[in-house]
Every structure is written in C-alpha cells, then in structure tokens.
Amino acid sequence: MSAPKEESEAPNKRNRSRREQQPGAAERPSASVNLDELRELITLLRDNGLAELELENEGFRVRLRRESEVAESSHAPVSPSAPAPEKPAAPAPAASGPAHPGTQATTAAAQDQDLHIIPSPIVGTFYRSASPTAEPFVKIGSNVEDDSVVCIIEAMKLMNEIQAETSGEVVKIYVENGQPVEYGQPLFGIQR
Amino acid sequence: MHFVLFCGTNFMAFNPRKFKKILIANRGEIACRVIWTCKEMGIKTVAVHSDVDRDSLHVRFADEAACIGPAPSAQSYLNIPAIISTAEIFNVDAIHPGYGFLAESAYFAEICEACNIKFIGPPANVIRLMGDKIEARRAMHEAGLPIVPGSPSGVTSEEEGLRLARDIGYPIIVKASAGGGGRGMRIVRSESELGKALETASTEAAAAFHDGTVYIEKYIEQPRHIEIQVMADEFGECIHLGERECSIQRRHQKLMEEAPSTVLTPELRKTMGEAAVAACRKLGYSSAGTCEFLLDAQGNYYFMEMNTRIQVEHPVTEMVTLADIVRNQIRIAEGEPLGYTQDDLLIVGHAIECRINAENPETFAPSPGTITGFNLPGGPGVRVDTFVYSGYQVTPFYDSLIAKVIVHARTRELAIARMKRALEVMVIEGIKTTIPLHQKIMDDPRFRAGDIGTDFMEYFLARNGKKVAASQ
Numbered sequence: 001m002s003a004p005k006e007e008s009e010a011p012n013k014r015n016r017s018r019r020e021q022q023p024g025a026a027e028r029p030s031a032s033v034n035l036d037e038l039r040e041l042i043t044l045l046r047d048n049g050l051a052e053l054e055l056e057n058e059g060f061r062v063r064l065r066r067e068s069e070v071a072e073s074s075h076a077p078v079s080p081s082a083p084a085p086e087k088p089a090a091p092a093p094a095a096s097g098p099a100h101p102g103t104q105a106t107t108a109a110a111q112d113q114d115l116h117i118i119p120s121p122i123v124g125t126f127y128r129s130a131s132p133t134a135e136p137f138v139k140i141g142s143n144v145e146d147d148s149v150v151c152i153i154e155a156m157k158l159m160n161e162i163q164a165e166t167s168g169e170v171v172k173i174y175v176e177n178g179q180p181v182e183y184g185q186p187l188f189g190i191q192r
Numbered sequence: 193m194h195f196v197l198f199c200g201t202n203f204m205a206f207n208p209r210k211f212k213k214i215l216i217a218n219r220g221e222i223a224c225r226v227i228w229t230c231k232e233m234g235i236k237t238v239a240v241h242s243d244v245d246r247d248s249l250h251v252r253f254a255d256e257a258a259c260i261g262p263a264p265s266a267q268s269y270l271n272i273p274a275i276i277s278t279a280e281i282f283n284v285d286a287i288h289p290g291y292g293f294l295a296e297s298a299y300f301a302e303i304c305e306a307c308n309i310k311f312i313g314p315p316a317n318v319i320r321l322m323g324d325k326i327e328a329r330r331a332m333h334e335a336g337l338p339i340v341p342g343s344p345s346g347v348t349s350e351e352e353g354l355r356l357a358r359d360i361g362y363p364i365i366v367k368a369s370a371g372g373g374g375r376g377m378r379i380v381r382s383e384s385e386l387g388k389a390l391e392t393a394s395t396e397a398a399a400a401f402h403d404g405t406v407y408i409e410k411y412i413e414q415p416r417h418i419e420i421q422v423m424a425d426e427f428g429e430c431i432h433l434g435e436r437e438c439s440i441q442r443r444h445q446k447l448m449e450e451a452p453s454t455v456l457t458p459e460l461r462k463t464m465g466e467a468a469v470a471a472c473r474k475l476g477y478s479s480a481g482t483c484e485f486l487l488d489a490q491g492n493y494y495f496m497e498m499n500t501r502i503q504v505e506h507p508v509t510e511m512v513t514l515a516d517i518v519r520n521q522i523r524i525a526e527g528e529p530l531g532y533t534q535d536d537l538l539i540v541g542h543a544i545e546c547r548i549n550a551e552n553p554e555t556f557a558p559s560p561g562t563i564t565g566f567n568l569p570g571g572p573g574v575r576v577d578t579f580v581y582s583g584y585q586v587t588p589f590y591d592s593l594i595a596k597v598i599v600h601a602r603t604r605e606l607a608i609a610r611m612k613r614a615l616e617v618m619v620i621e622g623i624k625t626t627i628p629l630h631q632k633i634m635d636d637p638r639f640r641a642g643d644i645g646t647d648f649m650e651y652f653l654a655r656n657g658k659k660v661a662a663s664q
C-alpha cells in the first residue's frame with residue numbers, strides 16, 4: 001500500500017505518520033509484533049477490567065479493545081463524579097460506549113453468582129449512613145432482616161431509605177459512599 | 193433554506209447560557225436525533241434508558257448514560273424523579289424532552305425550572321394552555337385563528353351533547369380535551385350514535401390521558417390535515433417554516449407526511465403562516481411548535497390544536513428549508529435571538545417521509561423481535577432517522593415506530609420515485625415492517641396525483657382488499 005500522492009483532506013500530521021507506518025514488518029524489524037508482549041497486554045486489559053488499551057512505542061502502536069458480552073463490561077468504568085484512577089478508554093463513545101454509573105459494580109456482582117444481590121431501586125447518590133457523622137447502616141458481616149435499612153439513596157434532595165428485603169449477612173458492598181448509582185445497579189451482596 | 197445567520201460570534205459574547213451538557217428525556221429515534229445535533233454543536237449528551245433499552249442506539253452514542261427504571265414507561269421514561277435525579281448527578285444544563293413522554297408535561301417543565309435545569313421548549317403555562325384542547329381552541333380563536341364550530345367547553349351530558357350537535361349539524365366529532373395523537377376521538381353521523389360515542393370517547397380519554405372530558409366539533413368531510421411549523425425565540429420574535437401535509441393517517445395516526453402541500457398556494461401559505469405566527473406571538477410562545485389545521489375543500493382553514501414540541505415529521509420541513517429544528521430549539525433555549533426574519537424562508541423542492549413501524553403491513557399487528565438482515569438506503573436526497581441496527585431487539589413495550597425514511601428531490605414526482613427506490617433497497621428482516629405498505633402507497637394513482645385527504649387510507653385499504661376501516 002503506497003501513500004496517496006495528495007491528501008484529500010487538510011494535511012494531518014497523525015494521518016501522515018500512520019501512512020508512513022504502513023510498510024510491512026520486514027522493513028522495520030524494530031517494530032515487529034512480539035507475541036509475548038501482546039499476551040501480556042491482553043492479560044493487563046483483562047485483569048484490570050479495562051475496555052480498551054492503546055500503547056505506542058517507537059513508531060509502533062497497538063490498540064486492544066474488549067468486545068462486550070453483556071452490556072456491563074462494554075462501558076468505560078468511569079464514575080461520572082470522580083475521575084477514574086487510570087484512563088483506559090478513548091473519549092470517543094463509539095469505541096467504549098457512554099459512561100455508566102453501574103459498570104464496575106455490575107461486573108463485580110456478576111461474579112458473585114451465589115449471593116443475593118440488592119439492586120438500587122432508583123437513580124441517585126448512594127450513602128452508607130444517615131448522615132456524614134453517623135455510623136454506616138451496615139458493614140461487611142452485618143446481619144440484615146427484610147426491613148433492615150441498608151443504605152440511603154438521595155434523589156432530588158430526598159433521602160430514600162433502602163431496605164434489604166431479605167435476610168442474611170452482608171458479605172459484599174459494591175459501591176462507595178457518595179457514588180452515583182443507577183436503577184438496577186448492584187449495591188450489596190447478601191449471603192442467605 | 194437560505195437563512196442568513198446573524199447569530200454568529202457577535203452574539204456569543206452576549207450569551208451567558210451556552211449549554212455544555214444536555215440530558216435527553218426520551219428514547220428511540222428522536223433521542224438519537226437530538227444527540228446528532230448536540231454532537232454537531234459540541235454539547236455533551238446524557239441518555240436515560242429503561243433496563244430493556246440498554247443496547248439502544250441512543251445509549252450507545254450519548255456521552256453518558258444511566259438506567260432509570262424497568263421497561264414500563266411510567267417507571268422509566270415518564271419517571272420524573274428518576275430523570276431529574278439523573279440530570280442532577282450528571283450536572284446537566286438542560287433537558288430536551290423529544291416528543292411524546294414528558295414533552296408536553298407542563299408539570300415536568302416546571303420541575304425542571306425549579307431545579308435550575310433549562311427545559312428545551314416553550315414556557316410551562318403555554319404548554320398547559322395548549323395541552324387543554326378546549327382552552328387551546330378558545331385561546332387561539334381569541335388570538336385570531338378561525339376554529340371549527342364546536343362546543344365552547346366540555347360536554348357534560350348526553351342532552352347537552354345532542355343539543356350542541358343539532359346546532360352545529362351532523363356529522364360531528366367527539367374529541368378528548370386532554371387528548372392528542374388521534375386518540376379519544378369518535379366521528380358521529382347521526383343522533384342515535386351520539387350517546388355511545390360520548391361514553392366511549394370519554395372512557396378512552398380517561399384511560400389514556402387521566403381526564404375524561406370531551407368536547408364536540410363539526411366534522412369536516414375529507415379535510416386535509418395541514419400543519420404549520422413555527423419557531424420563536426424568548427424575545428418575542430417568531431417565524432413559520434412553512435407547512436406539512438399530514439393527511440395520510442390511519443385511526444388518526446400519521447403514516448406519512450410531505451412538504452410542501454400540493455394544494456397550498458403561496459398566498460394561502462402566507463395567510464396561514466402569518467395567522468399561526470401572530471397567534472404564537474400573542475401567546476408568548478417560544479421554541480419550536482406546530483399549529484395543526486384542517487383545510488376543507490373550499491380552501492377554508494380551521495385551527496385544530498397546537499403541539500408545543502418537536503414533531504415526529506419535522507424532517508420534511510428540515511429538508512425543504514435546510515433548517516435544523518433541534519439546533520434552533522437549543523439555541524433559543526440558550527437565550528439566543530432567533531436571528532431570522534420571515535423573508536429568510538425559502539422552500540426548495542419536495543420532501544416525503546414514510547414512518548416505518550414494526551407492524552404487519554396488512555393487519556398492523558405489532559411485530560417485535562430481533563432484526564436479522566438490515567440495510568438502510570442512502571444515496572442522493574435520502575435521510576433515515578432510526579435507532580435500530582442489525583441484531584437489535586425490537587421490544588413490545590414502546591411505540592412501534594422504528595425508522596423514518598425521508599426523501600428530498602426537486603419535484604414531488606422525483607421525490608416519489610426516490611422514495612420508491614429507497615424503500616426497495618431498505619432491508620429489515622426478522623420482524624415485519626410497514627415498508628411494503630408504503631411501497632404500495634407510492635404506486636397508488638390517487639397518491640401520485642396528490643389527491644389526498646384524511647379519507648385516503650380508508651380508500652386505499654378498501655382498494656387493496658382490506659375490510660378494516662381506516663378510522664375508528
């Protein structure tokens with residue numbers, strides 16, 4: 001594949017350098033594909049729950065993207081209120097989908113097949129306790145009954161007390177204090 | 193249209209309210225439509241969706257999204273606390289309500305205002321006024337628009353109804369005051385039918401709109417349904433963008449629309465347009481809106497109702513005027529002046545829209561399911577507004593509209609040929625769609641001659657061997 005004689009769009013540095021990379025591996029041995037490195041990158045992607053990873057090194061660029069099997073894992077795990085600790089996905093939604101409040105927790109909950117998951121019944125902000133100074137309603141190890149209040153979800157300035165609606169022991173908490181949650185988002189994992 | 197855009201950089205300095213982020217309180221094709229323009233304007237978008245809509249296209253292409261409830265609309269797309277809560281979490285500047293759902297909820301508009309979120313639409317009091325069809329008739333009549341003879345208020349008894357109907361003269365039509373979208377309506381041709389019609393219309397209205405109030409109007413035979421698109425800013429400036437012909441309806445649901453109408457002369461367009469604009473100015477209208485009229489055989493026009501939102505069929509106006517109605521709604525909501533005068537309006541060529549529903553094209557039974565084969569038409573003068581794709585699962589929970597195919601060409605004849613071509617190569621397999629129905633309409637001699645009225649579907653279905661009545 002040879003570079004076109006004239007650019008149909010305005011000269012674009014990025015496009016040009018990409019075309020210059022087109023020549024096959026044999027002409028640039030230093031940038032050849034290393035299968036072991038690729039495997040490592042794939043493991044990195046998977047183990048850290050990343051949706052997309054892009055690596056550029058000495059004129060060689062790799063972009064790995066994980067296809068979603070279920071809706072949850074296709075979205076970038078970016079909390080809308082706090083910046084994510086790493087920035088795994090390109091901003092273009094076409095690649096990674098919109099930022100959903102529920103992603104990481106949903107993925108984590110999906111692995112807890114034997115637990116009863118308490119989902120959020122509304123959209124709002126999740127709080128562990130009745131007030132900033134109060135003790136959390138439940139902790140890991142707390143026992144709950146049907147009418148035990150497990151958390152508060154604030155929506156439109158109203159504090160909604162969420163009940164367990166089951167009995168058992170709290171073994172997982174999927175969301176953090178102050179985190180926005182959407183309808184259906186897993187909040188707690190209960191061992192019944 | 194050659195809109196001379198005065199709203200360039202000059203006005204940006206005076207505009208403190210530029211939106212950074214808009215939440216779209218809707219789904220399906222209109223949610224996508226709003227997202228497309230937001231992208232062009234550099235505005236971030238937030239999609240809300242029910243749990244069954246998780247894979248819907250509007251969710252895919254919004255910048256941020258949140259699940260707001262289960263499938264039933266009352267718990268999701270009509271769930272005001274969930275939508276406002278989402279808007280607050282994502283810190284949006286404005287909400288675009290689309291059409292249907294909360295688009296004409298004055299209550300929702302008020303809540304947005306109370307929560308300091310700009311509702312992209314007219315003021316709540318205007319929405320409320322136009323939402324009450326009886327009051328709207330009265331207000332628009334006072335504002336100078338001719339109305340169909342009818343009852344000045346709700347009909348409360350059969351005796352009253354009989355008396356009014358005798359004064360007006362049969363045939364009459366019973367309509368829901370809180371209604372719209374063609375529901376809660378009954379045509380009555382003789383006294384003996386009136387009692388039952390009042391009852392069933394009222395029951396239907398109570399179920400659909402939580403208000404069983406009905407009123408009576410003279411029923412105009414074979415009228416044309418002509419609607420005028422208006423656009424007003426928040427400073428009192430208002431223009432119209434011409435008309436749309438929407439006479440092809442089944443059970444008062446529009447199947448296809450076109451612009452311009454084959455029967456409107458430039459003089460009549462000017463008259464109707466100016467009347468609609470004058471009325472909107474008096475109301476203090478702002479944002480996009482549509483005044484619906486009935487046109488009788490003698491060329492008399494009567495105000496029917498006003499829709500205080502963007503409409504499904506807005507694309508045909510956009511094609512012939514080169515306007516972007518969503519963009520204008522956003523600009524106006526941001527506090528920008530309209531920037532156009534009526535003289536800037538140019539209507540070029542002819543546009544037709546076909547609404548493609550996930551329905552059996554002969555029985556109109558809903559046909560949900562997974563789309564397997566899929567191809568959208570493209571090429572010159574073709575626009576498709578849709579939210580479905582190959583592999584998408586059409587659910588039974590919502591409206592059956594899955595795509596709008598719009599064509600634009602120099603003449604009506606060329607537009608019809610273009611629509612035929614577009615429908616021929618449009619492939620949606622795995623579910624039934626009304627594509628074949630529209631293809632047949634394109635071939636119908638009355639349609640091709642432009643001889644259409646609200647009786648068209650009844651004639652067409654009968655002609656094609658269907659016994660199902662088009663209305664009622």
